Amino acid sequence: MAKKKNTAWMCQSCGQRSVKWAGYCGSCGEWNTIVEEVIQSEEPPRGIGALAGASSKPVSINKVSFTETPRFPSGSLELDRVLGGGIVPGSFILVGGDPGIGKSTLLTHLASRVAESWGPVLYVSSEESPQQVRLRAERLGAMADTFLVMAEADLDRIDEYRKGLNPKVLIIDSIQTVYKPDIPSAPGSVVQVRECAAQLLRIAKNTGTAVFIAGHVTKDGAIAGPRVLEHMVDTVLYFEGERHTQYRILQAVKNRFGALEIGVYEIGDEGLIDIPNASELFLAERPVGASGSVVVPIMEGTRPVLVEVQALVSASYYQNARRTTTGVDVNRLQLLIAVLEKRVGLPMSNSDAFVKVTSGIKIDEPAVDLGLAMALASSFCDCPMDPHTVVIGEVGLAGEVRGVSQLEHRIRESQKMGFQKAIIPANAGRVKVDSDFKLTGVRTLVEALQVVGIGKQEK
Template identity: 40%
Template sequence: MATIFFCTECGFETGKWSGKCPACGAWGTLKESTRVTGKNNKPVETLPLSKPERIIDLEYDEFSRLLTGIKEFDLVLGGGIVKGMLILIGGEPGIGKSTLMLQLSEWMGKQNKKTLYCSGEESAEQIRLRSKHLKVTSENIYLLCTNNAEHIIEAIEDNKPDLAIVDSIQSVSIPSLDALPGTVTQLRETTSRLLRTVKNLGIPLFLVGHVTKEGLVAGPKIIEHMVDTVLYFEGEQRSQYKILRAVKNRFGSTNEIGLFEMTHLGLIEVSNPNNIFLSHEQNNIGTAISCIMEGSRSFIVEVQTLVNASNYGTPQRVAVGLDQKKLAMLLAILEKNLSLYLRNCDVFVNLTGGIRSTDPSLDLAILAALISSMKDQPLIEKAVFIGEVGLNGEVRPVSQLDKHISQTLKLGYEKIFISSYAKVKANPKVVKVKDIKALYSALR
């Protein structure tokens, strides 16, 4: 084995340590690792050299998808599970990753599909107890409790299941490697061998991954590059609603989300997603409604704000579900264009329902809610605010605006504030504003 240094952010490899990664520029991310350089005793098959071919001349077969029967889960995966698909799912401890995987096994078992559930963290008794609580009764689920990745690979090759699950990738290891489970070397080599196995056999594999305190899957970023799909399980720890988000998908659209509710019988899909993001209270001060796009669907969300005189030396700026830097930028735009003094005020912004979003469509709703809180007056009833706000205070149109408007009209909203530069069909319920000064005047 040879010693190398491996960047946990971008996967760059180098022979010497440095405080800063030469590739991505991240500080303190180069970790010492080992590379397997020994020769394999197995005979190597000589493969014929491949030659370049024109893409239009290549033959291909349309891949079929394996449906789980749960619409929200199939939607996140791009329409179902593809043969040989490698999926990495991450989330905070206790959020429901293992519960979801056990329920997935039950969903597939009901379709007479054999599932191999490999656990490296829990005993067979623990999993049996949870399966009894979740009413998992399928006879097509096989359990293997081991920390040895080679045993898992052998079980997959011998049993040839329709679906395999490894919970979790940080807990399993290859004994022949001189490294602890969860280290860079083990994660890279274990994932690589599992990848080759399931691709050759055409078996879809789910890998459960731990997350860091920043909420990202623990371990090197190269694992996310190796897999086909990366899913994140989001939601507040004590909230009953959970969000499954696809941040990478080679077989479907990214940023697609599925909504689930945690019950005493496990996770069930949410039939009407718009209900969980609204408080259902009319005319609240500091509250505005917006419409965002997540993947291929639009959602109505509620923005809550609170502006209050600061009791401390440094005013607080707290954003829940939003980027902190986005809030700072919008506050600067508000002060610059409307001459509103916020330097001695605490500002709190929250997206209800536990959703997190970076959609610029929220900008106009956030500013409207802040104006409402500062004036201590509620906004116009049944109004929706959809628009991106530039640094000079101009309101810009957002993508797929027709979808936004159609969704809000279906739900009975009577006024829709959008950019005056947007090209949409004339509608008496649509109010166009040029900048936030025009928005301020329209809200009086």
């Protein structure tokens, strides 16, 4: 295929340029993503300091002048927590999520609450008409005089109106449907998304307006468009949840203004309601007394949350036993099954194993290992765990139980939720707990299973 003038072959998935057309992108490994894009005359890259009008000369860190910008609340304690304590003026925030998960609902709530208390908010909907936005806002009880709605996709026109209004918050719903008219590529293409995001970044940093953009996700769950979009923004939030349940989790995967926290919501006819006590919600439907169910306190940023880890181990009728997980990495499951087989002596290689973290949370911290291994052993032996015990610890390849961070926070949350015992790593040192709460330190996975009386019949 011949290349036209001023164009480049570019992967729609990762934004990587290629010298010629190809069916496969060598950078991200996707098929049929390389398309011809018209390229702009590129401006030399400039740092944020230059954008904000600051000098780019080297200067001693002691002499950098700054004034601490006060954050302002978004009207939702869960969103404030995820943003690191409120909205930072001039911040640039991306909210991604599956279709229909509730991105526009979240942003509509935000718009009306900020408009009521802090000043004008410009909500640009390039996917829906102002009537649709109003219908939603009425349903949510999110009406305010200074909540301004505009159905426009041309970013230059959006910017003109914005200049006249100087809003406190600018919302773009969504980044994949706005476009710059001087770029001949279609809205949603790599070049359009990158250029529109760059202009919105300049608006945020130059004017102090906080800019929220909604973003579509691909079928693999990543934000659609160039990967560089996630680098450009200050904060990336994913709105997640199983569509047929009423719970939604807002998860920060990047935040330049705070720890990576989660916010929990319930979605209904009246929109999103904050759920401050996530542990209570996550444990509400726990099958007390069932084998394979273990409660694990995990840390989501600075917040301890109790989740239930469920395992089901059953005889396999296939040549290769099946291993499936929801909420934890399948490789972690494979590893723990190998440790249980080799170090504990439970013959699990011919068993199918399924693991599920209820509540839709994804856990990637190693502190869940011991709980997961005990859930697997509990299901394999069909011995239920004591329902008042929580389990904390990382498991090594030798079957040893290793220490975890922030143990005291995890235990305090367990106490608060009415648990009476915790199995923890033996080397945890002194941990302050109430006198009626029992801590049992264990050195190995075998010891942990002995403490709860699992696996005796197999040994």
